[in-house]
Amino acid sequence: MLKDINLNAMNHFEAVARLGGISKAAEELGVSPSAVSQQIRQFEQQMGVRLFKREKRRLSLTLDGERLFQTTTQAFRMMRDVRSAIQRQRETRHFILRVSPSFAVRWLSPRLKSFLELAPNWDMRIDAAPDFSDFETEVVDLDLRYGEGGWTGLNEEPVVHDLVLPMCSPGYLEELRELSGDPIGQLRQARLIDSVKTHYRWDFWLARHGIMGERMIYPMRFDRSSMAIQLATDGAGVVLESTTLALNELERGALVPLSTAFEAIRFPAYWLVSPARHTSRRIVRIFSDWMREEGAAHDARAAALITSFGCRIREQRGRQLPGEEYLTE
Structure with a gap:
């Protein structure tokens, strides 16, 4: 169920997959790279599958990770768009x-x-x-x-x-x-x-x-x-x-x-x-x-x-x- 999903960890996963690296995701999220890595590990444990392949210090999505990313990035994009619209409406007089x-x-x-x-x-x-x-x-x-x-x-x-x-x-x-x-x-x-x-x-x-x-x-x-x-x-x-x-x-x-x-x-x-x-x-x-x-x-x-x-x-x-x-x- 949705309440069982760690949304914070999902947010970290989406940022890493979208930006292509832990350091870039950490910079966007305003946290340390180690904190991002920890969230990714917890999210993989929760999902029960590997989401990234780690090869020569580079990350790439697994098949399961790609499927999850397509869903989460769309959901987060929609949420960001709605948030921006709400903020614009609040600011507009x-x-x-x-x-x-x-x-x-x-x-x-x-x-x-x-x-x-x-x-x-x-x-x-x-x-x-x-x-x-x-x-x-x-x-x-x-x-x-x-x-x-x-x-x-x-x-x-x-x-x-x-x-x-x-x-x-x-x-x-x-x-x-x-x-x-x-x-x-x-x-x-x-x-x-x-x-x-x-x-x-x-x-x-x-x-x-x-x-x-x-x-x-x-x-x-x-x-x-x-x-x-x-x-x-x-x-x-x-x-x-x-x-x-x-x-x-x-x-x-x-x-x-x-x-x-x-x-x-x-x-x-x-x-x-x-x-x-x-x-x-x-x-x-x-x-x-x-x-x-x-x-x-x-x-x-x-x-x-x-x-x-x-x-x-x-x-x-x-x-x-x-x-x-x-x-x-």
Whole structure:
């Protein structure tokens, strides 16, 4: 039975057979060569067979020794692998973040490398999902939420502002200018692309600007900003969208503001949200500090870009039209 086997002696046997000598085994095990030799003798006595042939001060495995070695070395290798895995798991620290899908792909992912350099030993998991975390039933450290704030019972901090304005491709803008020289007239002729889960939608924006009429329809509706932005980039219409998510397209000229006559609405859009008890966690503090710096740099970059187009920026804090339900982006 297994309890009758001297596991210490087996360990010495495996080391000698694997390394090819008593001295090397003794060095690995941290014992004297004589101690290794004694363990080998005891193990051979216990097994009732010779495990090594001793010829001219050299050791080689007998047939029985070879059979035993194949089994023991595999077992010890598996045990070492499991031990290493357990140690790595113990040393690895976990951070779980939930974030809205479009923001995760377009804004967060390109910046993650710099965060990982700050926390190289952390195992990071990101759930790109539109639903907010239920911190009482789910294992999540932090939410990076899109919205207007006001989540009861949770600690919240705005870290990225958004700038929203009508945008389209340069080619589509030229088509609209051929139809009308008036920005409002251009909108009346345009195909409007609607992002149905954004904070500012076309119906709210058009009403705020007094632009109404039978032609003001938006047949293209998407529940992901990335899809709406891509369609506008392809020249299919005008999108009322986030410069945070469309910053790359604006910087390389694939998208342009529809008109400098329309202000960009600026508001706190992306928030760090968690129970107050989570804010004391080291990784949450590290990520929060990093997000503040990245968010501030982004806000300055986006504002400079929009003003370079000649557009004005108007600060706004508030909901959509009364009665409209807020949806996550």
